[in-house]
Amino acid sequence: MSDFNHTLAFSVPFETARQAQIAQRALDPDPILKPSELSVEYSTEDTFLKIDFKGRSDRVIRVAANNVLENLKTVVECMDEFEGQKDVCI
Amino acid sequence: MVQLDLHAKPGKDYYLSIGLEGSANKLGVGIIRHPLGNLTPTNKAEVLANIRDTYITPPGEGFLPRDTARHHRNWVVRLIKRALHESGIRGTQVDVICFTQGPGMGAPLQSVVVAARTLSQMWEIPLVGVNHCVGHIEMGREITDSQNPVVLYVSGGNTQVIAYSRQRYRIFGETLDIAIGNCLDRFARTLKISNNPSPGYNIEQLAKKGKNFVDLPYTVKGMDLSMSGILEYIDNLANDLFKGKKNKILMASSGQITVEDLCFSLQESLFAMLVEITERAMAHVNSNQVLIVGGVGSNVRLQEMMAIMVKDRNGSIYATDERFCIDNGIMIAHAGLLAYRMGQVTELKGSVCSQRFRTDEVFVEWRD
Known part of the structure; x- marks a missing residue:
């Protein structure tokens, strides 16, 4: 897709590599609604979650990036509340 | 087993x-x-x-x-x-x-x-x-202990008559356009009444005060039903009422038709259609149990009308309260x-x- 000439890259730090992987796998399954206009790739590097947006316009990237950040907030809140709490009465 | x-x-x-x-x-x-x-x-x-x-x-x-x-x-x-x-x-x-x-x-x-x-x-x-629909059905069965009922699933997004056969919940009839709850919700919006706790609940309360029945279109299509036309029709009536436009339909022998009358008439018409297709489904699958699930299922008038039909067939009706219906x-x-x-x-x-x-x-x- 050579006409994806707009890009944006996020690098999100987590406390552990496992957290970064969990975040990746929580976000990764959902398909991109318009694959002809945008691609989003998730990967991890040590404790970092890397998100690469490539799209036809900065507009589609902005919308997608906003959405990813919203979802990421849920993931992080979930980790804050429940990580290591499996054997605890909450 | x-x-x-x-x-x-x-x-x-x-x-x-x-x-x-x-x-x-x-x-x-x-x-x-x-x-x-x-x-x-x-x-x-x-x-x-x-x-x-x-x-x-x-x-x-x-x-x-x-x-x-x-x-x-x-x-x-x-x-x-x-x-x-x-x-x-x-x-x-x-x-x-x-x-x-x-x-x-x-x-x-x-x-x-x-x-x-x-x-x-x-x-x-x-x-x-x-x-989601299977969730409603299974919870309804568990709460009410109904064995093999015909299921009427009525909510804001879905309107289906369902019966179980060979490891599938099969759809016998459904809406061809909007869901019944959507029809009620949108009429509530036309009336600008509160959405708290739910628009359908507030329509139900208004309908209790309705006295005059206004004839509305009745749109059962075989085992299916259609509700968008009814909504448009009653929306127009309500708008005429608010604008004070003269409309013969809005005159009853006892005086002007009220918002309460419209809510009452809408409920009666829609629920009659549901009862009709549910009864036909019961005859088809030879069942005398009806289970009502989904948010609209908490409407007491719907439960009442369904109970009258089921009683005629010597059957039983099962419904749950808002904790499990909604x-x-x-x-x-x-x-x-x-x-x-x-x-x-x-x-x-x-x-x-x-x-x-x-x-x-x-x-x-x-x-x-």
Whole structure:
């Protein structure tokens, strides 16, 4: 897709590599609604979650990036509340 | 007889399931416990927590996908926390985390599944995606102990008459356009009445004060029904009423037709149509039980009208109250746990939600 000439890259730090992987796998399954206009790739590097947006316009990237950040907030809140709490009465 | 305990954990005499529901404007988290063995009236599922938070919009406004998703994101983790707290259980006791996979609004569904995926990975508990309609049906059956009823599923997004046959819930009749709850909700918007606790509830209260019946179109199409035309018709009547336009239909012998009369007439017409197709489905499948599920199922007048028909057929009617009728997490926990007990799990890659997910797509492995 050579006409994806707009890009944006996020690098999100987590406390552990496992957290970064969990975040990746929580976000990764959902398909991109318009694959002809945008691609989003998730990967991890040590404790970092890397998100690469490539799209036809900065507009589609902005919308997608906003959405990813919203979802990421849920993931992080979930980790804050429940990580290591499996054997605890909450 | 179906074997429900082939996947039981050794040394444990129960299963625990967490259910997350967010397909429309209700966000629900439920925790249910199943004892080992088949579920019977003496070996029942136990509700440990059933919490709901509803996104309520101002009068005259419906809920939009984006805003609803924001509401769910805002609350989902807090609701899970509260449900865990109320039930007093630990994560180590939980067998499965269930989420609504569809049908419903895309963005709200997606906002909830993200939490399910995260928790599932952190606590290493499998996921099960649940069909929302099947959730309603299974919860209704469990609460009411009805064996093999014809199911009338009526809510804001769905209107279906369903009967079970050979491990599928088969759709005998359904709406051809909008759902009955959508019809009521949108009329409530025209009237600019409150959406709290729900538009349908407020229409029901107004309808109780209605005295004059206004003839509305009656649109049963074989086993299906259509409601958009009725909505347009009654919307026009209401607008004429508000503008003070002269309209013969708005004159009753006792004087001017009121908003209460319109609510009453709308309910009577719509519910009569539902009763008709439900009765025909009962005759088709030779059943004399009716189970009403879905948010509109909490309408007492609908239950009453259905009861009159069922009584004529010497049958029985089963309905639940708002805790289980209106969208909730417990039904997702329950239906998902039934699937889990048959060995079904949903991999992360397969956990994508879908706005369209028909009731009859689900393989009902847990029933004979």
